[in-house]
Amino acid sequence: MNHLIEKALYKANDHSALKNRKQIQGGSINKSYYVETEANRYFIKYHTDAPDNFFRLEAEGIELIRSTDSIAVPEIVAFSDEEKEGFLMMEWVEGRKTQKTAGMLGDHIAKMHQTFGEQHGFYQDTFIGLLPQPNGLFTSWLEYYRDQRLRAQLQLGVRQNAITGKRRDRLENLLGKLEKWIPEKVDPSYLHGDLWGGNWLVGQGGIPCVIDPSFLYGDRHFELAFTELFGGYSGEFYEVYKERFPLADYYEEIKALYQLYYLLVHLNIFGEGYGNAVDSILKRYVG
CATH class of the missing domain: 3.30.200.20 (Phosphorylase Kinase; domain 1)
Incomplete structure (x- = not known):
């Protein structure tokens, strides 16, 4: 070293x-x-x-x-x-939270999401953890999310024997009818891409700072759904975010479908401990 x-x-x-x-x-x-x-x-x-x-x-x-x-x-x-x-x-980033930190975090993430690219995805393949993340630029968010995100994890899970039997059948069934829930036309926001609670820090003056991105352009609700999956964000974060950038009506209906991607990633990296969560979402949407 x-x-x-x-x-x-x-x-x-x-x-x-x-x-x-x-x-x-x-x-x-x-x-x-x-x-x-x-x-x-x-x-x-x-x-x-x-x-x-x-x-x-x-x-x-x-x-x-x-x-x-x-x-x-x-x-x-x-x-x-x-x-x-x-x-x-x-x-080196170091500071202490203040009473304003959570609100600033919500406001600043919303402001980032109000910056837009021209297409969804990214010009080059990236990584989620150490897993390769296939990319490309797409005019359709539905096509990108289905094929480059969910289908890529399905294919990896099949190769690793983590997605088999009814789990595989349900996931393939879901991909065949994903247009029922996921929008095709949505503004491609700048997204951090891996915004779990451990990927933001507090800097000088209590100012929040994000680290470790897996950057893409896409539906901002995809990012917000992940923030709700493993915690690390306060009620004030969401309140202030919504004040700056109100959520679409469809968010609650499709939140679990956006969380599914990250659960599949964890299933493929860490194993069957995430299998029940994956199966629960698949059963909810395709029975």
Whole structure:
């Protein structure tokens, strides 16, 4: 790790003395470190077997979110996708929640969602965790969500023997009639793409800051549904969000269909512990 820290600091043009470094908890995929020099404090995460473009795509997603001038993101200091030495180095973000933090988070995410792309998806395949995420740009949100999101996880689950029998039948049945629920024409918002409660931090002055995106353009309700799946967001977050950007009438009806994607991802990564949740949604919509 010393070699990677030295390499990252060199790329960052920080030649000051190293004061401190310590490993920290930072997710289940990468090793993470706090690094402090005489000049700055940094967060560095690395993976010795990261896929091609893994950290570049994360850095690009952060910069796309920054371009919306809506919610704070860390400054990217340096990154590398070199074989066996992939890393991402960012400014260290640290602060304390205030009474305004939750409301700011709702307002800032809504503002990000009010920035729109021209088509749904993304120009390049990305990752959800370490799983490859097929992409492409689509005029139809329904087509993108069905084929690049749900169907891609179905195919992976079949290969891994995680989606078989009635589960497979129901999911294939659902994909055949998804147009009953998922809209085709919807504005393609800028989306973080992996906005669970562990992917936002509190910075100076209590200002919320998002990290670890899996960026795409799409229906903002897809993102909101995920925020409700594993918690991490307060009632005030949703109240303020809705004040800035009211939800569509169809949201409650299709929320579980949007959560289904992330449950399939977890099923394919972590195993059968997520099977009952997947099956429950499939039974609700296709019996």
